[in-house]
Amino acid sequence: MATTEHVVAHQFDDAEQQHEASTLGMWLFLVTEILFFGGLFLLYVAYRVTYPEAFVDGSHHLDLRLGTINTVILIGSSLTMALGVHAAQVGRQRALVGFLLLTIVLGSAFLVIKGFEYAAKFEHGLVPGPGFALTGPLGPQVELFFCIYFAMTALHAIHMVIGVGVLAVIAMMASRGAFGPAYFTPVELMGLYWHFVDVVWIFLFPLLYLIGGR
Amino acid sequence: MDTQVTNEHDRQEHYLNVDYGIRSWLLTRDHKRIALLYLGSITFMFFLGGIFALVIRLELLTPAGDIVGADTYNKLFTMHGVIMIFFFLIPSIPAVLGNFLVPLMIGARDLAFPRINLASWYIYSLGALFGLWAVFTGGVDTGWTFYAPYSTTASYTKVVPTIVGAFLVGFSSIFTGLNFIVTIHRMRAPGLTWFRLPLFIWAHYATSVIIILGTPVIAITLGLVAVERVFRIGIFDPALGGDPILFQHLFWFYSHPAVYIMILPSMGIISEVITCFSRKRIFGYSFIAVSSLAIALLGFLVWGHHMFVSGQSVYAALIFSVLSFAVAIPSAVKVFNWTATLYKGSISFEAPMVYALGFIGLFTIGGLTGLFLAALGLDVHVHDTYFVVAHFHYIMVGGAIMGYLAGIHFWWPKITGRLYPETLARIAALIVFLGFNLTFFPQFVLGYLGMPRRYYVYPPEFQVLNVMSTAGATILGVGYLLPMLYLTWSLRWGARAGANPWRATGLEWQTPSPPPTYNFATTPLVTEEPYAYPLREAREY
Secondary structure, three states: OOOOOOOOOOOOOOHHHHHHHHHHHHHHHHHHHHHHHHHHHHHHHHHHHHOHHHHHHHHHOOOHHHHHHHHHHHHHHHHHHHHHHHHHHHOOHHHHHHHHHHHHHHHHHHHHHHHHHHHHHHHOOOOOOOOOOOOOOOHHHHHHHHHHHHHHHHHHHHHHHHHHHHHHHHHHHHHOOOOEOOEOHHHHHHHHHHHHHHHHHHHHHHHHHOOOOO | OHHHHOOOOOOOOOOOOOOOOHHHHHOOOOHHHHHHHHHHHHHHHHHHHHHHHHHHHHHOOOOOOOOOOHHHHHHHHHHHHHHHHHHHHHHHHHHHHHHHHHHHHHOOOOOOOHHHHHHHHHHHHHHHHHHHHHHHOOOOOOOOOOOOOHHHHHOOOOHHHHHHHHHHHHHHHHHHHHHHHHHHHHOOOOOOOHHHOOHHHHHHHHHHHHHHHHHHHHHHHHHHHHHHHHHOOOOOOHHHOOOHHHHHHHHHHHHHHHHHHHHHHHHHHHHHHHHHHHOOOOOOHHHHHHHHHHHHHHHOOOHHHHOOOOOOOHHHHHHHHHHHHHHHHHHHHHHHHHHHHHOOOOOOOOHHHHHHHHHHHHHHHHHHHHHHHHOHHHHHHHOOEHHHHHHHHHHHHHHHHHHHHHHHHHHHHHHHOEOOOHHHHHHHHHHHHHHHHHHHHHHHHHHHHOOEOOOOOOOHHHHHHHHHHHHHHHHHHHHHHHHHHHHHHHHHHOOEOOOOOOOOOOHHHHOOOOOOOOOOOOOOOOOOOOOOHHHHHHHHO
């Protein structure tokens, strides 16, 4: 059992107020994140409405197999994260560290697979810019699709990298017994962030990989 | 920095003398010290932006291009706009006075997240360094609006560092806004219900909501412009079928509400100052409080009025026009309520009050000319002319900066424990008011006569009005230098202020000046509405 006493910061009256404030702060941060991604989703909608064929064409150049595997991995990592939060709440120290490490492994696996996908795009000349391989009447608009694809998935990947980094810190704190039933706010907030990143991918996957009925 | 306030005769321990040395400032988590760090940074940026303004006005003294050429002139107005908007106006009142006063006014010991608060200042400073890097290595010439495709493909100036600067500063204000919302929700003193909050708090709450919802959108938009430049891809590039108008939509979705980020906190200050110096309850408290939220909400629905001639559909333009008119309603609610508060008040004309009265007049002119611009037909005639320039300077300078100066004077005794020289301050306030009107009123006429903005030369028939404007700018410059000098002077030689030199209501006045590090010896208990002035008078006499 982790029973380390956590000191309430001077600006708060008690631990409950501190927990409530931190949770509200995290939710507000996620609101800013939604709007941050929101700009990109708006661009996606505007361009897809304007160039539906080019978007379908671009989507068919994506690797559906790897995308699907990554979706499963990421949903699995959300599960291990949720189990980790629960382990912290009930004070199961070893399980907490284990689930956090598992989440890190799954998150990293996602990033590695994403890396292979990106590498394939470079090989096939599907990266927007002067060397873009697809010509023909739809060429420029497919390039636009790949601009959006890379902007959205790269921003998502950056969030994953940050998430894995923070997870590592929290796992280290957890292994030193920093969390328990009396104090688990950082684990819980980490969970909120991780689920958010997962949910973004749940939207990205169908919008990018599954359009045009294949 | 304002560390000179220390004085060996100070017996009481407060936030300024509790600790000395550069480390105690750079690593502080005290919201009051962070406010002063911000005060130093934004004052520096204000004077830098002011220098660009003065060079612009000097260039426009004569019709020909005398001092600078076209390219330099483009950079001057761009950097004036970027610095004044992103690095001064947006952080000004929230990061300085809001930071200092939000915990004090609600009876809290600090903001909810002191470390994030300090981080926000460092992020701001890093952003400001990027901005200064751009300024001092050749400048940027896109206009503060960074319109694509000029900013993404055509301009050969320092667009990317400027954008990185604006991006970072955006995140610093997100941190500030997030801190305010959580603090106001969770850390109010016992008895301090929502409708007992000072209107300054309501204004900052509404401002924070705008910051939280708007800033991420400008961040991603400017980020995409930077990415487009660096990687030579084309998200807004018409050659690929990209749409530059989309950039404008995304840009104004934040940048119109940003105007309310500047003006709402100022309105909060005016409510505090007007009640204090008319010794009266505020008229229509709940209407003023809710009108702040209404402005925050409506502010997100009117961005298209910046794009009436950009090629958006005429039906969109009609709707944006109607909604823009609607913003006048909550704005007018405030102006009428302030005026009603003055009615039969026991008015005295201390410097903050002079600024506040100036604010009401100038904001009214700025707001009413905003209605001219919201009218589709008239906007086609005056868009991109000096009429627009005059209009938004009446809001941003005549409104936001007048309010900022009112607030700085009003709470200076609380911040520093010293009184500023009253007569000098009143004279400076009048100089600012006169200089401001002489600078910008002629620009309404110039714009109506057809002088376009952003040109370094103009036809000779516009010269008289331009000379008036330049003369006014010089006077305005003096008006801004004076407070800088006498406020610094007062740090050492100003008379000592008691806890409550204005006999004002509000929790911040019930603790010593300067306040102790944790603000209150014991958490105050709130038992009455704000601005209970007549009651207090009756009790005292």
